[in-house]
Amino acid sequence: MSDYTAIELGGLDEWGSGGEHPGKRFIDAELGTAHTGISVNSTEPGGESPFWHVHSAIEETHIVLSGRGEIALDDEVVPLGPGTVVRVGPGTWRAVRALPDSGEPMKWLCVRSGADSLAGVGDDAEIDSERPFPWNA
Amino acid sequence: MSDYTAIELGGLDEWGSGGEHPGKRFIDAELGTAHTGISVNSTEPGGESPFWHVHSAIEETHIVLSGRGEIALDDEVVPLGPGTVVRVGPGTWRAVRALPDSGEPMKWLCVRSGADSLAGVGDDAEIDSERPFPWNA
Numbered sequence: 001m002s003d004y005t006a007i008e009l010g011g012l013d014e015w016g017s018g019g020e021h022p023g024k025r026f027i028d029a030e031l032g033t034a035h036t037g038i039s040v041n042s043t044e045p046g047g048e049s050p051f052w053h054v055h056s057a058i059e060e061t062h063i064v065l066s067g068r069g070e071i072a073l074d075d076e077v078v079p080l081g082p083g084t085v086v087r088v089g090p091g092t093w094r095a096v097r098a099l100p101d102s103g104e105p106m107k108w109l110c111v112r113s114g115a116d117s118l119a120g121v122g123d124d125a126e127i128d129s130e131r132p133f134p135w136n137a
Numbered sequence: 138m139s140d141y142t143a144i145e146l147g148g149l150d151e152w153g154s155g156g157e158h159p160g161k162r163f164i165d166a167e168l169g170t171a172h173t174g175i176s177v178n179s180t181e182p183g184g185e186s187p188f189w190h191v192h193s194a195i196e197e198t199h200i201v202l203s204g205r206g207e208i209a210l211d212d213e214v215v216p217l218g219p220g221t222v223v224r225v226g227p228g229t230w231r232a233v234r235a236l237p238d239s240g241e242p243m244k245w246l247c248v249r250s251g252a253d254s255l256a257g258v259g260d261d262a263e264i265d266s267e268r269p270f271p272w273n274a
Contacts, residue, residue, distance in 0.1 A: 002211040003226030011219040012202065031224040035251030036198050038222075061173050063246065065149065065202065074139040082148040085175075087168040089140030109200065113250030114172030 005031045012066055012107050015042045023047065023105075037112030042105045043069065048097035051129040055090050058114040062086045062096070067106030069098040072134050080106065090114075095133050142168045149203055149244050152179045160184065174249030179242045180206065185234035188266040192227050195251040199223045199233070204243030206235040209271050217243065227251075232270050 007030050009015060016023075025040045037058075045067075052072070062071060062085065069080040071088075072095045078086060080096070088094050098106035144167050146152060153160075162177045174195075182204075189209070199208060199222070206217040208225075209232045215223060217233070225231050235243035 002213055002229045004210045004213075004215070004223060004229055006215050006221060006223045008218075009220035009222060014220065027222060031198065031222060033196060033198065033224055034226070035196055036224075036248055038198060038200075038248070059170060059172055061168065061170065061175060063175075073141045076139055076141075078141070078143050081145075083146035083151065084143060085146060085164060085168065086141060086143045087170055087173075089171070092139045092141055109246075111173055111175070111248050111250075113248075 007031060009040055015040055015107050035113060037110075039110045041108045041110060043067070043096070043098040043108070044105050045098050045102040046100040047105075048133060048135075049095040051127045052093045052095045052131050052133075053125050053127045054093045055112075055125050057090055058112050059090065060088045060094070061111045062088070063109040063111070065107045065109070067098055067104050067108075068102045069096060069106045069108075070135060071096050075134075077134050080108070093128065093131075097133065097135060144168060146177055152177055152244050172250060174247075176247045178245045178247060180204070180233070180235040180245070181242050182235050182239040183237040184242075185270060185272075186232040188264045189230045189232045189268050189270075190262050190264045191230045192249075192262050194227055195249050196227065197225045197231070198248045199225070200246040200248065202244045202246070204235055204241050204245075205239045206233060206243045206245075207272060208233050212271075214271050217245070230265065230268075234270065234272060 023042050064080045064084045160179050165174050201217045201221045
């Protein structure tokens with residue numbers, strides 16, 4: 001018996017919002033992954049993460065496909081555009097936004113791995129809802 | 138010290154060939170990932186994997202962004218198009234092609250994880266250069 005799962009997201013221009021986390025779709029459960037966390041994201045111009053977060057163990061890789069934005073990494077801000085890929089290691093706080101003048105939503109993927117199992121991927125996160133984003137400071 | 142790495146791939150239409158594996162760029166080393174394997178792929182219409190391969194431990198997730206193709210999963214063939222995401226578990230043999238009439242190169246990402254470390258990601262692969270692909274049979 002072959003072990004695979006296939007889902008259809010539609011083209012980039014169809015990636016949209018909805019669900020519990022507007023603009024963010026966690027496809028791990030849909031795919032039944034054992035080790036790989038993946039979210040598919042569409043952030044409207046001027047939209048931003050609801051909070052900072054950090055992981056104690058896993059690494060996240062952000063892959064931007066279209067639109068323009070910024071990622072805050074502790075006290076640094078790195079510009080994001082089509083084809084920007086950012087690896088973020090454990091212990092570094094992060095938050096993302098699409099630029100208000102992006103012109104189009106920022107479409108991006110976030111890949112999480114490094115825990116022993118996918119169950120561990122989410123459990124090592126901590127959030128900070130109080131800390132201001134650098135672009136709002 | 139913030140722990141991150143950022144690289145620029147350029148837009149999808151700039152993803153191209155070159156290097157040791159034409160059309161396939163492993164960005165793990167460029168990013169310095171510890172646990173996550175990622176390749177960025179551009180497969181010309183009619184182009185295909187150089188061989189079948191299988192993993193004993195890790196899972197692979199193929200994310201298609203543009204173009205049309207097929208993935209062979211043991212004896213099954215699943216169509217690929219923009220937004221198709223396929224998780225392939227350990228023990229399932231796989232090979233990919235872009236359709237000859239795709240009209241444009243197939244741009245896709247392959248994410249690997251599940252080994253204890255990235256060093257283990259490649260070591261669990263086996264290849265079969267003799268087995269014909271279903272689309273050539």
